[in-house]
Amino acid sequence: MSHNAHIQIVEMGARDGLQNEPTPVSLAVKQQLITQLVEAGLHRIEIGSFVSAKWVPQMADTDALARTLLPHPKVTYSALTPNLKGFEDALAASLKEVAVFTAASDAFTQKNINCSVAESLERFAPLFARAKEEGVRVRGYVSCVLGCPYQGATDPAKVAEVTGRLLRMGCYEVSLGDTIGVGTTRGVKTLLSRLLQDTPASTLAVHFHDTYGQALANIATSLDFGIQTIDASVAGLGGCPYAKGASGNVATEDVVYLLEGNGLSTGVDLDRLIQAGATICKALGRRNGSKVALAKGTPL
Ligand code: HMG
Numbered sequence: 001m002s003h004n005a006h007i008q009i010v011e012m013g014a015r016d017g018l019q020n021e022p023t024p025v026s027l028a029v030k031q032q033l034i035t036q037l038v039e040a041g042l043h044r045i046e047i048g049s050f051v052s053a054k055w056v057p058q059m060a061d062t063d064a065l066a067r068t069l070l071p072h073p074k075v076t077y078s079a080l081t082p083n084l085k086g087f088e089d090a091l092a093a094s095l096k097e098v099a100v101f102t103a104a105s106d107a108f109t110q111k112n113i114n115c116s117v118a119e120s121l122e123r124f125a126p127l128f129a130r131a132k133e134e135g136v137r138v139r140g141y142v143s144c145v146l147g148c149p150y151q152g153a154t155d156p157a158k159v160a161e162v163t164g165r166l167l168r169m170g171c172y173e174v175s176l177g178d179t180i181g182v183g184t185t186r187g188v189k190t191l192l193s194r195l196l197q198d199t200p201a202s203t204l205a206v207h208f209h210d211t212y213g214q215a216l217a218n219i220a221t222s223l224d225f226g227i228q229t230i231d232a233s234v235a236g237l238g239g240c241p242y243a244k245g246a247s248g249n250v251a252t253e254d255v256v257y258l259l260e261g262n263g264l265s266t267g268v269d270l271d272r273l274i275q276a277g278a279t280i281c282k283a284l285g286r287r288n289g290s291k292v293a294l295a296k297g298t299p300l
Pocket residue numbers: 016019049050051052053055056080081082083085086087101112113114141142143144176177178179207209239240241242
């Protein structure tokens with residue numbers, strides 16, 4: 001593990017977390033979550049998705065939420081935008097960063113956004129053009145990088161192809177999603193060895209769901225490969241509505257503990273973060289998915 005880097009954490013709780021929680025939460029609860037995350041020192045926060053409310057009702061108030069956010073000099077708020085309509089809505093709500101999402105699997109993309117991978121990239125083209133005009137930064141996601149719930153094993157060459165396309169189209173960073181958490185360190189090594197042949201580590205992030213308990217090991221391996229941006233979800237909230245069996249992202253608290261314990265700075269106040277996780281778990285009536293939060297005890 002390299003010891004010279006500041007690692008960025010991209011906080012997924014309000015989006016990847018809440019999009020898959022069966023208990024709906026109010027706008028006020030979302031606002032409080034985001035406030036607490038900012039106060040804990042998280043500077044990159046995905047707040048929700050500009051997607052169809054018929055597909056993901058939990059994200060229906062993303063527009064209202066975005067409009068309540070006060071600009072913060074250090075914080076970037078972003079949201080998922082599957083097409084130009086989502087982008088225009090995000091822009092109207094004053095977001096300065098959005099994220100497009102596709103996959104290394106056609107079957108998954110079809111279930112998730114109702115089109116093939118190639119069609120999804122076509123849909124993104126006008127979005128990238130508008131984002132460039134408006135000075136909005138675009139992040140990209142590639143799902144199923146280590147396996148697909150419908151197609152099984154994923155070919156690293158396919159991940160490299162889609163990642164390269166997204167970067168060339170205008171993403172400043174692509175997040176590699178192990179959507180169903182099946183990957184192990186061997187798969188991560190094979191994947192990153194392939195990707196880093198033609199993609200700088202500074203343009204990649206990793207996004208591990210912890211379904212099989214492999215996320216922290218996979219993150220440690222990714223750090224060894226020079227990856228410096230890690231997606232995580234407070235209290236391990238979440239999953240993906242179109243990936244059966246997916247559990248939440250790796251818990252942010254556990255990632256901060258891993259990083260700080262290895263001398264890598266995150267700028268995150270762990271106690272405050274644990275407080276944020278405890279508050280949202282209480283609102284959801286859900287168990288806390290962070291081992292570190294459980295070990296340190298639930299704050300009052
Ligand atoms: P569609 O049905 O193919 O689209 O859905 P359409 O263009 O035919 O439109 C259908 C309806 O949706 C229309 O409304 C549109 O106006 C509306 P109607 O006439 O029926 O009333 N619509 C929209 N509404 C709001 N916002 C929009 C929008 N676009 C069209 N942007 C669509 C295509 C992409 C909209 C749909 O499939 C969708 O919303 N999917 C949601 C997918 C999603 O949010 N999945 C979860 C996030 S991805 C994830 O979790 C993975 C990740 O974490 C990484 C990892 O773990 O691997 C990122």
